[in-house]
């Protein structure tokens with residue numbers, strides 16, 4: 001049973017009055033040495049952690065002009081204060097984006113600005129103390145790095161970057177978060193977040209082939225490590241076994257099958273997710289991502305397609321080319337990399353898929369724009385393609401679709417509440433409370449249009465919604481993959 005209250009859903013969103021300290025107790029489990037060391041971090045808090053933290057902060061602002069500008073620029077205009085779902089859901093003022101930034105900014109001022117060195121009290125500068133570190137650990141793990149606040153900041157200050165820097169510093173002093181670091185260590189040692197070794201993965205895919213054959217009578221393949229395939233699919237490992245993710249994987253396979261394109265997955269690069277972005281650590285981000293380049297070269301593919309995963313698409317779209325590129329060995333007639341929704345959309349445009357929308361007539365669908373896709377990437381060549389293309393795919397496979405209110409979709413989208421490395425049971429309270437603004441918008445389309453299916457293209461969003469929907473009295477199976485809808489509608493031929 002939950003030992004906290006689920007926020008109420010109201011007819012109209014209400015900006016809550018401030019309740020200081022209501023979430024000060026929220027802290028994820030601390031990483032143990034066995035989670036820290038494989039990532040190159042100290043196993044436990046180092047003795048001289050204050051000086052290590054201050055030095056690391058100095059290195060980060062030297063390396064990243066953006067971070068320095070973000071820390072120098074804020075004019076306290078207040079535009080961001082009511083834009084964070086965690087503030088709206090918890091009323092804790094330290095969950096206001098500007099206040100969250102100030103947790104780090106105050107230390108930056110103390111050690112790296114003249115006014116902070118001379119008149120610390122006057123400019124809100126603070127020494128790096130254990131109380132400050134504890135506050136960082138709590139509130140920088142109440143930020144899903146969703147970037148919604150930056151959309152409303154007149155200076156474009158990105159709290160996600162500040163939060164990544166704070167986590168990078170905490171890891172450098174030996175205070176890591178168990179959930180993210182344990183997962184990254186698993187990718188380093190086994191290859192995916194779930195710790196699925198190659199034989200188990202192969203078994204799972206063989207089982208899926210049998211299931212689809214039983215359902216459709218068609219031999220849809222789920223190939224692994226097939227040299228010479230045209231497309232390498234990189235997808236979150238959640239797609240391999242968990243509901244509702246697996247319906248998406250079945251959908252991708254049916255699309256590849258009907259398009260007649262040879263494709264493969266890789267046991268070496270069996271994970272699209274890259275949690276190293278959440279902890280702001282470039283070395284680990286590179287180490288996780290490089291597997292994908294190695295797999296593409298080894299298998300001799302011409303294209304890389306990325307499955308439904310929000311932050312993975314951000315890493316792929318925004319970082320791969322500089323992080324693990326150049327991709328001069330891939331076919332430049334296609335986007336490098338390409339999102340699975342772009343891939344399917346292109347086939348739909350060319351009439352290459354046979355789709356029967358009525359197969360989804362039991363569903364009234366709405367779409368949740370995932371933060372990392374909406375605010376950090378694009379799809380296709382058109383501005384806003386990341387909003388248009390997934391909706392176009394959905395509308396090609398369902399008859400009944402209703403968008404949520406404009407303030408809660410596209411670049412204004414509200415986080416699911418579980419992004420940025422917060423998708424762990426020890427943070428359930430902040431996850432449930434942070435989901436309140438999204439649930440509020442969902443309630444309107446449920447009440448007005450009878451929506452019963454929430455489609456998403458992010459593994460984290462899907463897992464988070466399956467967990468938090470019941471807290472708001474909605475069924476957990478209301479959340480589903482966009483390609484789960486495609487899977488239902490695609491007509492592969494007559495069953496033999």
Ligand code: SF4
Pocket residue numbers: 083084085086095096097100142143144145146147148149150159160163
């Ligand atoms: S990035 Fe998202 S979670 Fe973090 S402070 Fe901004 S709105 Fe809140």
Ligand code: SF4
Pocket residue numbers: 073074075076077078079080081097098152153154155156157
């Ligand atoms: S909107 Fe930007 S400038 Fe204004 S208080 Fe927030 S971070 Fe500072």
